Amino acid sequence: MTLEIIVCVKQVPDTENLSGEAMKEDGTVNRSALPAIVNPEDLNALEMAVQIKEAHGARVTALSMGPPRAAEALRECLYRGADRAILVTDRRTAASDTLATSYVLSRAVRKAGLADLVLCGRQAIDGDTAQIGPQLAEKLGLPQFTYVEEIRKIDGHSLEVKRSLDGGYEVLRGPLPALLTVTSSANQPRPPSAKRLMRYKKALAPCECPGEASEDALLGLRARGLLIDQWDADDIEADISACGGSGSPTRVKKIESVKLQSEGQKQVEPSREGLGALVEELSKEHIFD
Amino acid sequence: MANFFTDNQDIVDFLDHADLRDLVMLQERAYAEADTCGYAPADYDDAMDNYRRVLEMLGELAAEAIAPCAADVDKEEASFEDGKVTYAAGTRQALDLLGKADLMGFTLPRKYGGLNMPVTIYAIAIEMVSRADASLMNLFGLQDIAETINNFAEDEVKADFLPRFSSGKVTGAMALTEPDAGSDLTNVQLRAAYDEGEDIWRLSGVKRFITNGCADILLVLARSEPDMAGARGLSLFLCESGPEIRVRRIEEKLGIHGSPTCELEFSDAPALLIGKRKRGLSTYVMSLMNGARLGVAAQGIGIAQAALSVALDYAAEREQFGQSIRQFPAVRQMLGEMHMKVETSRLLTYQTAIAVDMAHNLERLQKSGELKDLPGGEKLAHDLRRWRTLARALTPIAKYYATEMCNEVASTAIQVLAGSGYMKDYELERLYRDARITTIYEGTTQIQHNAAIGYVLNGTLEGECQRLHDHLSGLGLDPAMLEALAEARQWVLEAVQYANEQDSDFRDQETGRLVEAATLVYNGYLLGEPAMRSAHRRALAENYIDEVLPQVRMRRDQVLSGNRTYLDRMPELLGYE
Numbered sequence: 001m002t003l004e005i006i007v008c009v010k011q012v013p014d015t016e017n018l019s020g021e022a023m024k025e026d027g028t029v030n031r032s033a034l035p036a037i038v039n040p041e042d043l044n045a046l047e048m049a050v051q052i053k054e055a056h057g058a059r060v061t062a063l064s065m066g067p068p069r070a071a072e073a074l075r076e077c078l079y080r081g082a083d084r085a086i087l088v089t090d091r092r093t094a095a096s097d098t099l100a101t102s103y104v105l106s107r108a109v110r111k112a113g114l115a116d117l118v119l120c121g122r123q124a125i126d127g128d129t130a131q132i133g134p135q136l137a138e139k140l141g142l143p144q145f146t147y148v149e150e151i152r153k154i155d156g157h158s159l160e161v162k163r164s165l166d167g168g169y170e171v172l173r174g175p176l177p178a179l180l181t182v183t184s185s186a187n188q189p190r191p192p193s194a195k196r197l198m199r200y201k202k203a204l205a206p207c208e209c210p211g212e213a214s215e216d217a218l219l220g221l222r223a224r225g226l227l228i229d230q231w232d233a234d235d236i237e238a239d240i241s242a243c244g245g246s247g248s249p250t251r252v253k254k255i256e257s258v259k260l261q262s263e264g265q266k267q268v269e270p271s272r273e274g275l276g277a278l279v280e281e282l283s284k285e286h287i288f289d
Numbered sequence: 290m291a292n293f294f295t296d297n298q299d300i301v302d303f304l305d306h307a308d309l310r311d312l313v314m315l316q317e318r319a320y321a322e323a324d325t326c327g328y329a330p331a332d333y334d335d336a337m338d339n340y341r342r343v344l345e346m347l348g349e350l351a352a353e354a355i356a357p358c359a360a361d362v363d364k365e366e367a368s369f370e371d372g373k374v375t376y377a378a379g380t381r382q383a384l385d386l387l388g389k390a391d392l393m394g395f396t397l398p399r400k401y402g403g404l405n406m407p408v409t410i411y412a413i414a415i416e417m418v419s420r421a422d423a424s425l426m427n428l429f430g431l432q433d434i435a436e437t438i439n440n441f442a443e444d445e446v447k448a449d450f451l452p453r454f455s456s457g458k459v460t461g462a463m464a465l466t467e468p469d470a471g472s473d474l475t476n477v478q479l480r481a482a483y484d485e486g487e488d489i490w491r492l493s494g495v496k497r498f499i500t501n502g503c504a505d506i507l508l509v510l511a512r513s514e515p516d517m518a519g520a521r522g523l524s525l526f527l528c529e530s531g532p533e534i535r536v537r538r539i540e541e542k543l544g545i546h547g548s549p550t551c552e553l554e555f556s557d558a559p560a561l562l563i564g565k566r567k568r569g570l571s572t573y574v575m576s577l578m579n580g581a582r583l584g585v586a587a588q589g590i591g592i593a594q595a596a597l598s599v600a601l602d603y604a605a606e607r608e609q610f611g612q613s614i615r616q617f618p619a620v621r622q623m624l625g626e627m628h629m630k631v632e633t634s635r636l637l638t639y640q641t642a643i644a645v646d647m648a649h650n651l652e653r654l655q656k657s658g659e660l661k662d663l664p665g666g667e668k669l670a671h672d673l674r675r676w677r678t679l680a681r682a683l684t685p686i687a688k689y690y691a692t693e694m695c696n697e698v699a700s701t702a703i704q705v706l707a708g709s710g711y712m713k714d715y716e717l718e719r720l721y722r723d724a725r726i727t728t729i730y731e732g733t734t735q736i737q738h739n740a741a742i743g744y745v746l747n748g749t750l751e752g753e754c755q756r757l758h759d760h761l762s763g764l765g766l767d768p769a770m771l772e773a774l775a776e777a778r779q780w781v782l783e784a785v786q787y788a789n790e791q792d793s794d795f796r797d798q799e800t801g802r803l804v805e806a807a808t809l810v811y812n813g814y815l816l817g818e819p820a821m822r823s824a825h826r827r828a829l830a831e832n833y834i835d836e837v838l839p840q841v842r843m844r845r846d847q848v849l850s851g852n853r854t855y856l857d858r859m860p861e862l863l864g865y866e
Contacts, residue, residue, distance in 0.1 A: 017290060188382075191350045194391040194404055198328035198339045224327065 001156045003058040003176075004115040005049045007082065008105055008136070009042040011066050011073035012126045016040070023257065038073045041121030043080070043189035045182040049119055050081035050190070052154060059083050061112060065093060065104050068207040074228050078200035079192030086112060087205045090232040093243045098127075100247035102135035107236035109140060116156070118179040122147060133181035143174045146181045205230045291356075293417040294348025297594070299632050300413055303639060304341060306822065309409070311669060312643060313337070315650035316407045319663050326399050340410045347392060348417055355383045355421035359547075362422055363719050367549035369539040374503035380547045383425050388457020395432055397439055401447060402455030408580070408649070409642040412587040416635075419591025423723035424547030426588040427500050433580030434461030434508055438527065441564040441573050446527065450506060459505035463577055464496040464528075464553060471498075472736050474510065474570055475520045479555060481511035490526055490562055492555040498540065500730065502551025505530050508577065509560065510569050517567070525569035526560035533558035544722030579681075581731045582688040583645060586638045589695030589727045593631050596702035596720045600624060603706050603715075614705075623705055626836070627698045629829055634691040636815045637808075641683035648676040679753065682744035686808050689737035692727035699724040738804045745807040746785060746796070754778050757814040766817050770834060774817070777810045777838045780845040787849055794856050799848050806844040809837055 013034035015022070021033040038046075049060045062077035064070050065088040074085035088108045096104065109118060118140065123130035130146075137144035149169065150162040160173045164183055205228035206218060221227040233243055241247060268274045294300060313336045314320075320336075322329035330336035358379030365377040376384070387393055395411045397403025406414075415430040435454040439447055453459045470476040479494030492511050496502065507528045514522035528534060533556050540550040564573055604615040604624055614620050651673040654660035660670055699721040703710035710717045728734045744750055754774075762771055784803055788796050813833055820830035854862055 190389040191354075191386055192346050193389065194343045194346065195328045196391075197342050197346060198330070198404075201338070201342060 001056055003052060003056065003117060003154075003156070004061070004113065005052065005058050005117045005119060006061045006063050006109055006112060006115040007042065007046045007049050007077070008118065008120045008132065009046065009062050009064045009073055009077055010039045010121075010124050010126075010132075011036050011064065011070040012039045012124050013037075015125050036069065036072065038076045039121050039124045039126075040189075041123065041125075041182060041184050043121070044184050044186045045119040045121045045180075046077055046080055046082060047187045047189040048148075048151065048180075048182050049117070051187065052117075052151065053081070053083075056154065061086060061115070063105065063108055063112065064088070065096075065101060065108070067094075068205065071205040071208055071228055074205070075200055075203055076192070078203055079197045080190055081193070081196070084229070085203065086229040086231065087207075088231050088236065089205075089207060090243075092233050092240055093238075095245040095248065096243060097248035097250035098129050098131040098135055099249060100243050102132050102139055103242045103247060104233070104236070104238055105132070105136050106139035107238045108231060109136070111231065111236045114140075114177060116176045117159075118142065118177070120179065120181045122181045122183045130181070133179060137179035140179065142177055142179045144179045144181070145172055145174065148180045148182050149186045151180075200226065202226050203228055290349055291352035292345065292348040293351045293356075293420055294344045294413075296348075296352075297417075299635055300344075300416075302819075302822075303413075303635070304337065304344075306819075307639070307643075309333075309337070309407075309643070311665070312407060312409065312646050312650070314664065315654060315669070316405065316646065318654065318659060322399060322405075329399060329405070340406070343392075343404070343406070344410065344413055344417070346390065347414055350386060350390060351417045351421035354386055355379075355418065355425060358382065359422035359424075360716060360719065362424060362547040363723075364546075366546040367539065369536065369549070372536060374536055374539060374549045374551065376549070377547050379422070380425060380428070383422065384428060384457065384460070387429055391455075391457075392429070393432070393457035394435065394451070394455025396436055397432075397451055397455055401439070401451035403451070407642075407646045408583065409639060409646050412583060412638055412642045415584050415587035416591040416594065419588040420595045421591075422547060423588060423592050423720070424545040426584070426591070427545065427548035428460055430584040430588060431461060431463070431501070431581060433577055433584065434463055434506070436580055437508060437525075437573060437577040438563065440576060441525075442527070442561075446561060446563075450527070454506075460501060461506045461508070462499055462501045462504035462551075463574075463581070464499045464502065464507045464509040465574060465578075466498045467495060468497050472733060474574065475523075477510050477512060477523055477570070479509065479511040480515065481513040481524060481526060481560065483513075490560040491557040492526060492528065492560045493557055494555055495537075496553040496555070499551045499553055500548060502539075502553045503530070503536050503549055507534070507553075508563065509555070510574055511560075513562075513566050513569070520570040521567050523569040523574075524566045525563045525573040527563055528555075528558050528560045531558065543725055544719070545726055578731055579645070579684045582684050582737070583638070583642060585727055585731045586634070586641070586687040586691035589692040589724070590631060590634050590638060592720050592724045592727070593627070593634070593691075593695040593698040596699045596717055596724075597624075597627050597631055599715060599717055599720075600627065600702040600705040603709070607706075620705060623701050625832065627701055629833060629836070630694045630698060632829060633812050633816065633833065634687075634694045636819070637683070637812055638687045638691055640815055641680070641687040644676050644679040644683055648673065648680040651676060678744070678749055682741060682749050682753075685732070685737035685740035686804065686811075688731065689728070689734045689741070689804070690808055690812075692724075693734055695724045695727050735801065738801045741804045741808075742796075742800045745781075745803050746789060748785075750807045750811055751778065751782065751785075754811055754814050757811075757817065761814070761817040764818065764821060766821060770817065770820070770830060773834045773838060774810065774813050777813065777841045780841050781806050781810055784845040784848040787851075791851075795851075795853065798853075798855055802844045802848055806841045806848075809841050813838060 013031050014037045021030055024030045052058050053060055060082045061084045062074050062082040063086045064074055068089055071087050074087055078085055093104050120133035134144055145161050147163045148161045149164050153160040158175050162169050162171050203226040207230055233240055268278050310333055313333055320331055323331040330339050362377040362379040368375050394403035395406050399405050418429045419426040435451055438450055465474055467477055481490050481492050484491050509526045509528055510523055511526055512522050513524035535554045537552040537554050604620055607614045660666040703717045703721055709715055788799050816830040816833055819826040
């Protein structure tokens with residue numbers, strides 16, 4: 001059994017290791033001041049794919065949509081066990097919200113050849129929406145299993161997963177192909193392999209090749225397994241109006257930089273009335289509903 | 290992300306400035322594998338880039354995944370129950386990660402799944418792993434066991450065993466020590482008998498204090514010639530773990546709790562002969578131990594670096610008498626000395642590793658006949674003798690120096706933290722305990738001194754100093770520094786000359802002092818070239834000259850005193866008259 005697995009990965013600013021200049025004054029993320037990394041839970045998804053490969057045999061494809069520099073994130077995936085990498089890069093897809101992004105990814109997955117499994121990280125640390133996986137599943141018409149912690153069984157036709165819930169878990173069974181979103185508790189992503197690191201540091205997407213990459217140079221890279229496939233919106237036959245800003249209904253109304261301050265202390269009387277007043281206040285402020 | 294490679298400017302600097310062109314060309318046989326192996330480098334820059342990337346990856350693994358578990362590993366310890374040894378959870382996790390990262394065949398040839406890295410790069414890797422968890426060094430840092438198989442076993446044995454090491458599926462152990470054969474391995478008694486019917490060797494007897502004796506693959510020193518006493522009756526064997534090799538117990542130790550130290554009982558255990566009979570100790574074990582000694586030197590530096598980092602951080606933050614304690618001269622002196630000792634040890638250890646790599650590669654390529662066809666091969670061949678001698682001289686010196694340094698630094702770091710350093714709240718007490726074994730195993734400091742003294746008395750080290758002197762003089766190093774070093778060299782020469790004129794008992798007594806004096810001068814010369822690079826290294830070298838070279842004069846004075854109390858008046862000294 002050789003499963004085809006596609007792992008969707010996103011290059012994100014490393015918001016978990018913040019430095020002084022992490023935020024701009026207007027409250028947006030200062031991407032240039034932060035190192036770019038593979039979104040952490042996407043690495044959990046990749047690890048899950050590589051473990052399936054080791055146990056059952058599979059071909060693992062890492063897929064990313066982003067600017068040319070996102071090729072670095074794909075190389076990271078090759079270091080950690082991916083067999084193939086695809087970069088979807090096109091200025092016309094810039095400024096996509098989750099709807100447009102999931103559309104572009106769905107076109108790319110279709111072009112890549114329908115996989116048995118599509119894996120996504122639960123959510124990205126820059127946007128925290130957790131929407132891409134579910135939206136992508138819908139567009140591909142695949143059953144989706146979100147918040148997956150473990151694949152308990154898998155064969156060529158079906159799988160059984162454990163997904164985490166608030167305060168518990170549930171075990172689900174379903175058919176393949178399917179889409180899974182994977183949580184950080186699923187596994188410990190492996191470090192890069194030294195051998196793959198030394199081999200795939202030379203992997204390049206055409207947009208990274210110096211000057212105009214000649215046909216021969218690209219063929220040479222492909223022959224050595226070092227070509228990162230690069231597709232634009234036309235390659236994946238995407239409807240341009242559904243890509244980028246025009247395909248993104250999301251509008252940012254306002255960005256607020258919230259500074260948490262320790263002054264908001266309040267003494268609550270340890271009495272029924274005191275607690276009642278607190279509950280009422282929290283409820284009124286919609287801190288809990 | 291914490292990273293023990295990128296946060297260590299000394300190591301990064303070494304890789305940026307060391308000229309390893311010849312070394313890497315030999316290691317890669319003029320980059321011959323680039324076309325056939327996807328991860329082999331195409332040229333020098335490519336190779337150096339590989340080294341940096343792999344070390345950076347390991348640096349993050351060490352800092353982010355291994356170091357956070359070290360305290361738990363120390364507490365949990367490797368355990369023993371029903372004849373079975375179990376590593377601590379953190380050790381198991383680290384081995385799994387190191388295996389997945391393809392780092393367990395660090396120096397092995399690519400055809401056996403290894404990375405074909407030079408020993409020089411491996412030494413840096415061992416330092417970083419030891420800084421994270423010193424006990425893990427005994428699993429990660431003893432790849433010389435596989436390297437010994439690679440150097441001396443038959444091709445089919447290599448093809449069978451080495452890929453298993455590279456994949457991280459097995460670990461190794463070297464079973465040398467016995468209850469009555471510690472420092473004196475010529476007295477090994479474990480019996481090897483050849484079973485003609487089965488065409489196999491069988492081993493019987495007991496080994497003690499075997500680091501990771503529960504390993505899957507053991508190299509065992511055994512007496513194959515029952516009628517031949519001493520080293521000549523000993524051969525080296527390879528055993529796989531099995532019912533005929535029983536772990537009787539594991540030791541309770543002061544430190545390196547993650548590393549199980551086993552007592553082993555061999556009962557007709559099947560074994561393969563490695564190399565030729567009778568050469569077990571003289572050739573193979575010496576080679577094995579020299580590799581391990583360099584590894585322990587790197588381990589010492591790793592532990593010292595960990596202790597130094599804690600002390601530096603603490604001194605910057607801790608305030609007493611209204612100011613940071615780093616402002617006090619007494620504390621500054623401790624921090625400065627620790628820093629100087631760690632960096633000096635690193636220079637010495639890297640220089641040793643370079644000599645080992647050069648000697649090993651030149652020997653290997655000369656033997657295979659490839660050397661003469663490599664660029665500059667014939668010229669390099671002329672230096673083989675020098676590199677070989679230097680490797681033999683420097684290996685025990687680096688081992689003794691870096692590990693004694695490690696103990697001093699671990700102790701001084703506790704002094705900087707004072708009461709807090711003594712408590713288990715900080716990792717210093719563990720580092721202090723872990724440090725203690727480094728001057729003992731793979732040959733005590735005194736054994737290292739014995740191994741090195743010949744090269745001090747016969748002028749090898751002096752010749753190297755002269756060579757460095759001429760080199761530095763050509764580069765235009767400050768004449769005042771050169772003069773100070775030349776003067777210290779003279780002190781060593783005086784002491785050596787005096788010792789050579791005395792009887793052998795006196796020379797034995799003065800062995801440690803003479804080796805130390807020569808080492809301190811040699812280190813001073815190693816600091817010379819870096820001193821021309823940056824203000825930091827210039828300060829380091831100048832401080833070394835002022836602070837350390839007087840210790841050479843003191844040792845000379847001690848030798849020249851001709852004191853024979855320990856030789857002639859021991860009963861009086863101990864009050865037994």
